Amino acid sequence: MPAPEPSPPQSRLPAAASRSGANADVARILRGPSGLGTAGLRLARREEPPTPSAAAEGNPIPGLYYHPVPEPDPGRVAEVSRRIKEWALDEVDLYPEEWEEQFDGFSVGRYMVACHPDAPTVDHLMLATRLMVAENAVDDCYCEDHGGSPIGLGGRLLLAHTALDALHTTREYQPRWAESLHSDAPRRAYRSAMEYFVQASSPSQADRFRHDMARLHMGYLAEAAWVQTDHVPEVWEYLAMRQFNNFRPCPTITDSVGGYELPADLHAQPAMQRVIALAGNATTIVNDLYSYTKELASPGRHLNLPVVIAEREGLSDRDAYLKAVEVHNDLMHDFEAEAAAVAVALPGPTAQRFLRGVAAWVDGNHYWHQTNTFRYSLPDFW
Ligand SMILES: CC(C)=CCC/C(C)=C(\C)COP(=O)(O)OP(=O)(O)O
Ligand SMILES: [Mg+2]
Numbered sequence: 001m002p003a004p005e006p007s008p009p010q011s012r013l014p015a016a017a018s019r020s021g022a023n024a025d026v027a028r029i030l031r032g033p034s035g036l037g038t039a040g041l042r043l044a045r046r047e048e049p050p051t052p053s054a055a056a057e058g059n060p061i062p063g064l065y066y067h068p069v070p071e072p073d074p075g076r077v078a079e080v081s082r083r084i085k086e087w088a089l090d091e092v093d094l095y096p097e098e099w100e101e102q103f104d105g106f107s108v109g110r111y112m113v114a115c116h117p118d119a120p121t122v123d124h125l126m127l128a129t130r131l132m133v134a135e136n137a138v139d140d141c142y143c144e145d146h147g148g149s150p151i152g153l154g155g156r157l158l159l160a161h162t163a164l165d166a167l168h169t170t171r172e173y174q175p176r177w178a179e180s181l182h183s184d185a186p187r188r189a190y191r192s193a194m195e196y197f198v199q200a201s202s203p204s205q206a207d208r209f210r211h212d213m214a215r216l217h218m219g220y221l222a223e224a225a226w227v228q229t230d231h232v233p234e235v236w237e238y239l240a241m242r243q244f245n246n247f248r249p250c251p252t253i254t255d256s257v258g259g260y261e262l263p264a265d266l267h268a269q270p271a272m273q274r275v276i277a278l279a280g281n282a283t284t285i286v287n288d289l290y291s292y293t294k295e296l297a298s299p300g301r302h303l304n305l306p307v308v309i310a311e312r313e314g315l316s317d318r319d320a321y322l323k324a325v326e327v328h329n330d331l332m333h334d335f336e337a338e339a340a341a342v343a344v345a346l347p348g349p350t351a352q353r354f355l356r357g358v359a360a361w362v363d364g365n366h367y368w369h370q371t372n373t374f375r376y377s378l379p380d381f382w
Pocket of ligand 2: 287288291292295304
């Protein structure tokens with residue numbers, strides 16, 4: 001007899017936000033209350049309503065479900081940008097001069113200020129910014145654009161992971177490991193960014209981050225294995241890989257960056273885990289859609305959702321891209337419905353703030369992808 005099919009994990013919490021008719025609840029819970037006297041309950045630091053800024057460059061993908069954000073505070077962006085460059089050059093010797101334009105074009109200051117509107121200080125924003133830069137250094141130098149390769153990736157990633165999750169070994173071997181953490185830019189960046197993060201977060205928040213980074217590294221390895229064997233996975237298999245090769249480690253530090261802690265037992269609730277996974281998946285498919293033309297232009301076949309749908313489902317490039325937009329939109333709607341249900345089931349202020357922080361990260365991530373015209377451009381499908 002065939003084994004029963006596992007059912008998809010569903011929230012056991014009250015269905016407070018079924019898709020129809022719940023938009024107002026979702027908006028209130030994820031973006032904060034509106035109305036007289038409620039400004040202090042919202043995440044955004046400034047008083048302006050969250051309307052898209054006239055200054056925002058780049059066009060949103062037609063038909064994409066997303067929420068515009070206010071233009072990130074220019075004073076904060078300038079200060080984070082200044083400090084992150086100082087860290088990259090003076091503390092971790094991150095890149096050679098030739099890469100400066102790309103470092104600047106990445107606009108990590110604008111990215112992190114947009115994603116963390118409730119960070120109490122620039123020091124808090126720097127925690128996220130250093131980690132974001134370090135994560136991209138590992139992706140670029142080990143996996144992709146700047147000398148990366150699937151060959152030998154497992155060994156490189158594992159050793160870099162020890163910059164986040166220390167090696168505990170004998171006196172004889174400990175010094176060689178400690179030295180190794182200074183031996184290339186990705187390891188220097190991971191080590192330093194993690195040191196700052198550990199100092200500012202609780203042991204449980206640091207461990208949550210290590211776990212999310214192990215997930216990320218596992219995702220990189222699956223992608224690399226498929227590249228090595230020129231394998232195009234089925235669409236659901238691709239989505240499984242991309243759930244790990246995913247932005248998840250960024251929204252899940254929203255509480256550390258906000259200067260508070262979501263207790264481990266609330267973070268571990270299956271319904272909260274589902275919300276986090278859906279948010280991470282939606283943000284990562286946003287990357288697949290905005291980086292589509294960049295990845296088409298890169299050497300070899302770069303797997304992303306539209307490419308996999310076209311290949312596996314026999315659709316034209318355009319139809320596959322439009323289907324990928326629908327997949328993203330479904331993930332976003334599910335994220336919002338499940339987050340609203342969790343907010344009802346866990347009504348304490350910390351869980352609510354964490355959920356709003358994750359939603360703010362989702363919206364800021366879309367903003368950054370849309371407006372980063374240095375890095376991304378849309379295909380000509382409309
Ligand atoms: C910041 C972070 C945790 C990144 C991990 C995974 C990752 C690099 C992405 C989700 C971005 O995807 P991709 O490698 O396709 O990036 P680009 O399209 O090259 O911007
Ligand atoms: Mg991409």
